[in-house]
Amino acid sequence: MPAADHDGPDSRTSETPDWSGGSPESGEVDGGDVEVVRDPLVIAGQLFGSALPKAQEYAARLVTTGIAHGLVGPKEAPRIWERHLLNCVVVAPTIAPHVQVADLGSGAGLPGIVLALARPDLTVHLVEPLHRRVVWLRDTVTALELDNTVVHESRAEALASHLAVRHTTARAVASLDVLTRWSRPLVETGGSLVAIKGASARAELDRDWPRMRRSGALSADVVTLGSDLLIEPTTTVVVELPGPLPEKPRRAKRH
Secondary structure (H helix, E strand, C coil), rough: CCCCCCEECCCCCCCCCCCCCCCEEEEEEECCEEEECCCCCHHHHHHHHHHHHHHHHHHHHHHHHHHHCCCHHHHHHHHHHHHHHHHHCHHHHHHCCEEEEECCCCCCCHHHHHHHHCCCCCEEHHHHHHHHHHHHHHHHHHHHCCEEEEECCCHHHHHCCCCCCEEEECCCCCCCHHHHHHHHCCCEEEEEEEECCCCCCCCHHHHHHHHHHHCCEEEEEEEEECCCCCCCEEEEEECCCCCCCCCCCCCCCCC
């Protein structure tokens, strides 16, 4: 069975900002109670640190050319920070330092580009099969001068013999059993899949766990991140994987 829920892990790398974040701005309301004002840009400054200007540039691209390319819905523009960038950046502490990460079905670069901005120590591979999305991703990576990011116009399954990473990530791409199957050939021994899911993550995990086990998953935790900072915390499923399957020996040709 999947492992029990646990609190999100702390940051594991000194290069990241102070992920504890401190207290957001607050103010008095009638009756002397303190109302927490969760200003998205204040929180973004805590989490992105010196990368905040590039994160703002990325947000601007999402709500302009991202909408024009059909990568982001027009209704998402007013909540691009709360619903998308902050939802993704709180995942950064779950990623080991100085490793390679593959963002599967990257689409608009969520969470891959966000991780590349917040964690310059990482090498992030954006894996996306649709050409029009790949064009936008490459233009955005170039505009943001993300030297730690590589865009692959490919399906995840096609990269098994070319790419080895510590973690895979995904957001609103596929079910957990499919993501596990895609991740298994790519993830090194001791690595994991980090899937951003919604409130139904536990139900999805319970449903998909038998198939995930058949694909090699060792354990899976539902992990809530950013509960001290975000109005809607981020729910992830972290799946421990054993590493890629060994290659089958080739049969000798009969003469």
